[in-house]
Amino acid sequence: MSETLVDIRDVVVEYPAKGFGKKPFRALKGVSLDIAAGETVGLVGESGSGKTTLGRAVLGLAPVTGGSITYDGRDLATLSKKARRGLAHEIQVVFQDPYTSLNPSMTIEQILMEPLTVRNLSVKDARARVRGLLDEVRLPSNAGERLPREFSGGQRQRVAIARALALQPKLIVCDEPVSALDLSTQARVLELFKEIQQRTGVAYLFVSHDLAVVRHLSHRVAVMYHGEIVEWGDAEQVTTRPEHPYTQRLFLAAPVPDPVLQAKRRTERHELLANQNRESTSTVAVAAV
Amino acid sequence: MIDPLAGDLTDEIQAAVTRSSRSLLRRLLKKPIAVASLSFLLFIVLIAVFGPYLAPHDPNAASAADVLGPLSATHPLGTDSAGRDVLSRLLFATRFSIAGAALALIVAALIGVTGGLIAGYYGRWFEGLSSWVVGILQALPGIVVLLAARAVLGPSLWTSMAIFGVLLSPAFYRLVYSTVTAVRDELYVDAARVSGLTDGRIISRHILTVVRGPALVQASFVAGVAISIQAGLDFLGLGDLSIPTWGSMLNEGFSNIYTDPVLMLWPSLAIGLTCVSLVLLANALRDTLEQSGRKRRRTRRDKPASIPPIEREPIVSHGGDHRFDGAEVLLAVDRLAVGYGQGDGSITTVVEDVSLTVRRGEVHGLIGESGSGKTQTAWSVLRLLPDGGRIVGGSITFEGQDLAGKTEAQMRALRGLKIGYIPQEPMSNLDASFTVGSQLVEPMRVKLKLSKSAAKARALELLRRVGIPNPERTFNAYPHEISGGMAQRVLIAGAVSCDPDLLIADEPTTALDVTVQADVLDLLRSLQSELNMGMILVTHNFGVVADLCDTVSVMRSGRIVETGPVLELFARPQHPYTQSLFDAVLDESEGSGSVAADIETADTNGALR
Numbered sequence: 001m002s003e004t005l006v007d008i009r010d011v012v013v014e015y016p017a018k019g020f021g022k023k024p025f026r027a028l029k030g031v032s033l034d035i036a037a038g039e040t041v042g043l044v045g046e047s048g049s050g051k052t053t054l055g056r057a058v059l060g061l062a063p064v065t066g067g068s069i070t071y072d073g074r075d076l077a078t079l080s081k082k083a084r085r086g087l088a089h090e091i092q093v094v095f096q097d098p099y100t101s102l103n104p105s106m107t108i109e110q111i112l113m114e115p116l117t118v119r120n121l122s123v124k125d126a127r128a129r130v131r132g133l134l135d136e137v138r139l140p141s142n143a144g145e146r147l148p149r150e151f152s153g154g155q156r157q158r159v160a161i162a163r164a165l166a167l168q169p170k171l172i173v174c175d176e177p178v179s180a181l182d183l184s185t186q187a188r189v190l191e192l193f194k195e196i197q198q199r200t201g202v203a204y205l206f207v208s209h210d211l212a213v214v215r216h217l218s219h220r221v222a223v224m225y226h227g228e229i230v231e232w233g234d235a236e237q238v239t240t241r242p243e244h245p246y247t248q249r250l251f252l253a254a255p256v257p258d259p260v261l262q263a264k265r266r267t268e269r270h271e272l273l274a275n276q277n278r279e280s281t282s283t284v285a286v287a288a289v
Numbered sequence: 290m291i292d293p294l295a296g297d298l299t300d301e302i303q304a305a306v307t308r309s310s311r312s313l314l315r316r317l318l319k320k321p322i323a324v325a326s327l328s329f330l331l332f333i334v335l336i337a338v339f340g341p342y343l344a345p346h347d348p349n350a351a352s353a354a355d356v357l358g359p360l361s362a363t364h365p366l367g368t369d370s371a372g373r374d375v376l377s378r379l380l381f382a383t384r385f386s387i388a389g390a391a392l393a394l395i396v397a398a399l400i401g402v403t404g405g406l407i408a409g410y411y412g413r414w415f416e417g418l419s420s421w422v423v424g425i426l427q428a429l430p431g432i433v434v435l436l437a438a439r440a441v442l443g444p445s446l447w448t449s450m451a452i453f454g455v456l457l458s459p460a461f462y463r464l465v466y467s468t469v470t471a472v473r474d475e476l477y478v479d480a481a482r483v484s485g486l487t488d489g490r491i492i493s494r495h496i497l498t499v500v501r502g503p504a505l506v507q508a509s510f511v512a513g514v515a516i517s518i519q520a521g522l523d524f525l526g527l528g529d530l531s532i533p534t535w536g537s538m539l540n541e542g543f544s545n546i547y548t549d550p551v552l553m554l555w556p557s558l559a560i561g562l563t564c565v566s567l568v569l570l571a572n573a574l575r576d577t578l579e580q581s582g583r584k585r586r587r588t589r590r591d592k593p594a595s596i597p598p599i600e601r602e603p604i605v606s607h608g609g610d611h612r613f614d615g616a617e618v619l620l621a622v623d624r625l626a627v628g629y630g631q632g633d634g635s636i637t638t639v640v641e642d643v644s645l646t647v648r649r650g651e652v653h654g655l656i657g658e659s660g661s662g663k664t665q666t667a668w669s670v671l672r673l674l675p676d677g678g679r680i681v682g683g684s685i686t687f688e689g690q691d692l693a694g695k696t697e698a699q700m701r702a703l704r705g706l707k708i709g710y711i712p713q714e715p716m717s718n719l720d721a722s723f724t725v726g727s728q729l730v731e732p733m734r735v736k737l738k739l740s741k742s743a744a745k746a747r748a749l750e751l752l753r754r755v756g757i758p759n760p761e762r763t764f765n766a767y768p769h770e771i772s773g774g775m776a777q778r779v780l781i782a783g784a785v786s787c788d789p790d791l792l793i794a795d796e797p798t799t800a801l802d803v804t805v806q807a808d809v810l811d812l813l814r815s816l817q818s819e820l821n822m823g824m825i826l827v828t829h830n831f832g833v834v835a836d837l838c839d840t841v842s843v844m845r846s847g848r849i850v851e852t853g854p855v856l857e858l859f860a861r862p863q864h865p866y867t868q869s870l871f872d873a874v875l876d877e878s879e880g881s882g883s884v885a886a887d888i889e890t891a892d893t894n895g896a897l898r
Contacts, residue, residue: 046802046803046804047773047802059479059483060483061482061483085485085487086485087485088483088485092483093479093480093483095479095480096476097476100476102477103475103477105498111477114481114486114494115485115486117486117490118485118486153659160480163480163484166484167484182658182659183829183873184658184869184870185658186873187872187873187875209803212875213875216875249804250803250804253803253804253806253807254803254832255807255830255832255833256832256835257831257832257834257859258835258859259835259855259856259859262832262836266811266836269807
């Protein structure tokens with residue numbers, strides 16, 4: 001196994017509740033995970049499971065109130081704002097919504113130059129870098145002069161990926177980067193992610209609600225449920241032979257695009273739900289005894 | 290090492306950002322009202338700056354010989370009751386009045402914008418404190434504070450205007466605060482943070498550009514208020530009598546209104562025209578900003594973007610499923626075309642030549658990517674196309690009647706009773722101000738003419754039927770108190786409440802979690818077979834089609850490219866577009882494998898090269 005890039009240990013994230021004396025909302029309840037260099041870790045879960053919060057905690061955008069996130073020997077959770085900024089070129093992000101993640105009043109070139117301003121490049125070098133980036137994400141080189149609204153969702157997401165690549169990071173947190181895209185666009189953007197990883201060796205923390213997407217891209221997968229990781233391991237195993245009851249439910253809930261297989265899966269799901277119900281009632285009964 | 294050119298890059302970007310403000314000015318100058326008011330204000334400012342140098346006399350030089358003198362060569366606008374030259378006084382008064390108003394404006398803007406930025410961007414304790422202070426400031430009666438300040442500090446134009454500036458600052462604070470809180474959580478601001486930009490740079494690049502427009506509009510209004518209040522104070526004789534202002538000239542004219550009414554004219558004109566110009570300018574500014582802002586917004590209910598024309602090609606049609614052959618045809622759509630009227634009178638077609646039939650008991654899936662016209666087709670069956678959209682060709686026959694030719698009243702009678710509808714976003718389709726129960730009961734009372742108690746009993750029964758664990762509680766709950774999955778069940782209950790023959794479901798599970806989606810699909814399946822309804826299911830998910838549909842039509846660019854029984858079409862897709870969609874579906878078996886495997890293949894590739 002390659003060296004560990006990020007080591008997440010027992011991370012707790014709490015959002016203060018509005019009003020005095022109210023308990024803060026605990027979005028993450030002690031989550032542990034590690035990401036190796038050049039690896040894709042898939043983070044799958046449903047809305048409210050805390051998967052996005054974990055991504056934001058790694059990015060320094062969520063208040064970490066417990067545990068540690070070690071990157072390169074330093075704990076990101078306790079780093080000062082300034083020191084955190086110094087790490088910006090190592091950890092980058094691609095957000096879900098390509099419509100709000102690009103400032104609508106800035107041209108593509110301005111957007112891509114933004115991260116470069118912290119690099120102290122000359123205008124000429126920055127321009128050249130922007131052209132290189134557009135090429136890397138397969139956008140035409142004249143795209144720089146145009147505004148985000150002139151592009152489709154898939155193209156905007158390519159711009160967002162180019163922005164993340166601008167500083168040649170070691171890790172990119174991808175927060176549902178293909179959920180807002182059409183099926184065929186989604187497949188192409190996923191291929192782009194794969195290709196970039198093979199070329200640059202960047203690691204991904206890939207957050208998604210879609211087990212199929214995570215399976216397609218990840219080496220290891222963590223399944224989140226109610227602020228905790230319930231299953232964590234090799235992608236192949238987690239996404240095809242899940243062990244935790246919740247992952248099993250999640251796995252069988254996704255419909256397969258084949259009427260015959262789907263009918264079979266539906267029956268399996270009903271059987272699983274019946275079994276799990278029976279077990280939980282019996283555990284309750286045992287607990288009551 | 291620091292590159293000496295680094296500053297240039299930042300400047301470059303900054304210049305590009307200001308380019309957008311230049312285009313705002315250009316658009317503003319296309320409005321005649323804006324041009325007129327801007328030119329008048331420019332004229333006033335020029336007078337304020339250069340007027341005193343043009344003044345023929347000392348504005349305070351009294352002359353007993355010239356009291357209330359007429360217009361003459363030495364005194365072009367005559368003299369006042371102390372024999373002072375009116376023109377000179379007017380020129381000086383413009384300088385002091387404008388300077389006083391400007392002082393108030395600058396103080397208000399400095400405090401308000403800075404406070405609003407800090408409170409909006411950082412929040413925390415400052416947010417609470419500042420909103421208290423602003424609340425107190427707004428509660429204070431301005432004129433009383435100014436009178437008190439005059440009593441304590443003496444009559445000074447500058448002091449009173451500075452204090453008034455503080456009193457006006459909430460106008461800026463509230464505006465900037467609300468604008469900033471709206472932008473603060475935008476993803477592009479997060480992205481800038483992740484890029485390592487300092488807060489200062491994020492504020493100047495992403496936040497100030499958004500605040501700038503509304504703040505300009507506000508400044509124009511505030512300047513008008515400052516000018517009139519300042520004139521009011523001086524008119525009441527509460528100002529500094531040693532300097533001429535529009536207000537003190539008005540006071541002077543008013544006391545001589547019977548002897549020399551023209552004295553009133555000049556300061557009134559100056560005050561009136563300046564205030565009117567400021568307000569008109571503010572309005573024009575706001576209109577211009579709104580026009581540019583509107584373009585960005587896009588909601589689902591918007592007209593669809595025009596689609597590239599696509600050559601007419603034969604529709605691939607599969608046979609082989611005879612399960613519904615004997616069943617009654619519920620809905621027959623024949624060569625339907627839907628178009629949107631454009632500004633120039635032409636029509637953009639978004640759906641063309643769409644034909645499909647739905648028989649009793651059959652679930653017909655419409656699948657396609659965004660912009661394929663699948664939702665437009667569903668909406669035209671309901672005759673609920675967004676503004677500007679209409680059926681421009683073909684027919685929709687439902688139980689023997691042509692829906693395309695029905696009046697709105699006839700359609701209303703059919704919707705709900707004969708044709709049910711399940712929307713995509715469950716939350717936005719429930720009215721937040723009514724309980725779930727009342728939203729279920731009302732349609733049944735109108736459509737089925739049920740009594741209140743009978744309708745309630747049926748609503749509870751329906752809620753139980755759609756799998757809601759505690760129907761009573763959900764019945765009395767408000768939409769925000771239930772989850773998205775529950776809300777969708779409620780809407781499904783509503784859609785089937787009047788026993789429709791046809792159900793139209795527009796991406797009914799897209800907004801839901803996967804496990805909830807599976808439950809809702811189960812529910813739809815069992816309801817559909819129990820009530821023997823026909824159903825049109827709009828979706829972009831092949832899995833959902835495989836799960837629920839009997840027949841499927843694949844749409845692209847407003848046309849059906851392939852149609853047939855689900856089993857047959859999924860097994861042997863014929864059309865290249867359908868095949869490409871199936872290829873894009875992520876394969877269950879395929880995965881990335883371990884890192885080690887990847888590195889191995891990369892190494893072999895490298896070795897081969």
